[in-house]
Amino acid sequence: xxxxxxxxxxxxxxxxxxxxxxxxxxxxxxxxxxxxxxxxxxxxxxxxxxxxxxxxxxxxxxxxxxxxxxxxxxxxxxxxxxxxxxxxxxxxxxxxxxxxxxxxxxxxxxxxxxxxxxxxxxxxxxxxxxxxxxxxxxxxxxxxxxxxxxxxxxxxxxxxxxxxxxxxxxxxxxxxxxxxxxxxxxxxxxxxxxxxxxxxxxxxxxxxxxxxxxxxxxxxxxxxxxxxxxxxxxxxxxxxxxxxxxxxxxxxxxxxxxxxxxxxxxxxxxxxxxxxxxxxxxxxxxxxxxxxxxxxxxxxxxxxxxxxxxxxxxxxxxxxxxxxxxxxxxxxxxxxxxxxxxxxxxxxxxxxxxxxxxxxxxxxxxxx
Numbered sequence: 001x002x003x004x005x006x007x008x009x010x011x012x013x014x015x016x017x018x019x020x021x022x023x024x025x026x027x028x029x030x031x032x033x034x035x036x037x038x039x040x041x042x043x044x045x046x047x048x049x050x051x052x053x054x055x056x057x058x059x060x061x062x063x064x065x066x067x068x069x070x071x072x073x074x075x076x077x078x079x080x081x082x083x084x085x086x087x088x089x090x091x092x093x094x095x096x097x098x099x100x101x102x103x104x105x106x107x108x109x110x111x112x113x114x115x116x117x118x119x120x121x122x123x124x125x126x127x128x129x130x131x132x133x134x135x136x137x138x139x140x141x142x143x144x145x146x147x148x149x150x151x152x153x154x155x156x157x158x159x160x161x162x163x164x165x166x167x168x169x170x171x172x173x174x175x176x177x178x179x180x181x182x183x184x185x186x187x188x189x190x191x192x193x194x195x196x197x198x199x200x201x202x203x204x205x206x207x208x209x210x211x212x213x214x215x216x217x218x219x220x221x222x223x224x225x226x227x228x229x230x231x232x233x234x235x236x237x238x239x240x241x242x243x244x245x246x247x248x249x250x251x252x253x254x255x256x257x258x259x260x261x262x263x264x265x266x267x268x269x270x271x272x273x274x275x276x277x278x279x280x281x282x283x284x285x286x287x288x289x290x291x292x293x294x295x296x297x298x299x300x301x302x303x304x305x306x307x308x309x310x311x312x313x314x315x316x317x318x319x320x321x322x323x324x325x326x327x328x329x330x331x332x333x334x335x336x337x338x339x340x341x342x343x344x345x346x347x348x349x350x351x352x353x354x355x356x357x358x359x360x361x362x363x364x365x366x367x368x
Contacts (some may be wrong), residue, residue: 030041044157051150065139153263203266203298209315210269213293213303217353220290234308235285235354237366242284242365244330245314245350248274251343254360270313270351270360271362275337277346280312283333284352284365289326296350313351316340 235242252272258265275281285302290311291303300317316336322328338344352359 042161063143068310116323136322153308178244202297208282209295209298210267212314213301213313213351214269216247216291216293216303217313218356220305220311221309221355223290230288230305230307232286233305233306235310236308238285239364240366242274243282244280244365245281245284246275246348247338248276248347249289252349254362256347271361272347272349275341279337279346280333281317281335281348283328283334283335285330286314287312287328289322289324289328292320292322292324299338304328311353313353315349316347
C-alpha cells in the first residue's frame with residue numbers, strides 16, 4: 001500500500017511539474033509579448049518626444065511671430081493714435097477753412113488730396129489692426145491646441161507604458177514563483193523516488209522473509225515427524241472460531257497482491273493486521289513454540305505448532321515474551337506488536353499453515 005501510494009504521489013508530482021512547465025512556458029510567451037508591446041510604446045514615445053521637440057521649436061517660432069505681430073500692432077496703434085489726434089484737431093469747419101484757405105486751384109487740389117490720403121490711411125490702419133488681431137488670436141489658439149494635444153498624447157502613452165511595465169514585472173514575479181514551485185516539486189519528486197527505491201528494497205526483503213518463513217515451517221514440520229505430533233484436538237474443529245491475534249483492521253489481504261503501476265505481483269502467504277502501540281499479540285490456539293527468531297524485514301518471528309500438523313506464524317513482534325519449546329495456551333500473549341518503519345504503523349503479520357499448505361487466515365478466524 002505504501003509503495004502504491006508512493007507511485008501515485010510520484011505520478012501526481014510529475015503531472016504537477018509538467019503543468020508548472022507549461023505555465024512557465026505560457027508566462028515566458030506573455031512576457032515576450034509584453035516586452036514587444038513595451039518596445040512599441042517606447043518607440044511611439046520616442047517619436048512623440050521628437051514631435052514634442054519639433055513642436056517646441058514650432059512654438060518658439062510661433063511665439064517669435066506673435067512677438068513680431070505684437071510689435072507691428074503696437075506700431076500701427078501708435079500711428080493710428082497720431083492720425084486720430086490729428087483728425088481730432090481738424091474739426092469740420094477747420095477742414096473747410098483748410099480747403100478755402102488755398103491760394104490757387106492747384107493748391108486746393110493738393111489739400112483735398114492730403115485729406116483723401118489721411119482717410120485712406122485711417123481705413124488702412126483699421127484694416128491692419130483687425131488683421132493683426134485675428135492673426136494673433138489664431139496663433140494663440142493654434143499654440144494652445146498643439147500644446148494640449150501633444151501633452152495629452154504623451155501623458156496617455158506614458159501611462160500605458162507604466163501599466164505595461166507593471167504587468168511585465170508582475171509576470172516576471174509570477175514566473176519566478178512558478179520556477180520556485182517547480183524546483184520544490186522536483187525536490188519532492190526526488191524524495192518520493194528515493195522512498196520508492198526504499199519501498200522496493202523493503203518489498204524484496206519481505207519476499208525473502210516469506211521464503212524463510214516457509215522454510216522454517218517446513219523445518220518445524222520435519223521436527224514434528226521426528227519428535228512426534230502434539231496431543232490434542234486439531235484446529236480443523238475450531239475453523240471459523242479462532243480468536244484474532246490483535247484487534248486491528250486488515251492492511252494486506254491473503255494471496256496475490258497486484259500493483260499495476262509497478263507491474264509486480266506479491267504473493268502474501270498470510271494477512272497483515274493493524275495494531276495499537278504496545279498491543280499484546282495473542283496466540284490463537286493451544287500449542288508449542290516451534291521457533292523464535294529474527295528476520296530482516298519482519299523483525300521477531302514466532303512459529304507455534306498446533307495439534308493436527310497446524311502451524312501459526314506471528315511476525316513484526318517486539319521483544320517476545322516466550323521462547324522455543326514453551327507450551328502456550330489460546331489467547332496467551334506472545335509479545336507486543338512493533339512499529340513498521342516504512343508504513344509508520346503498528347502491525348503484525350499472521351499466517352496459518354495446514355501441513356504444507358498455507359491457508360487464508362480469514363477462513364479460520366472468527367467473524368467480526
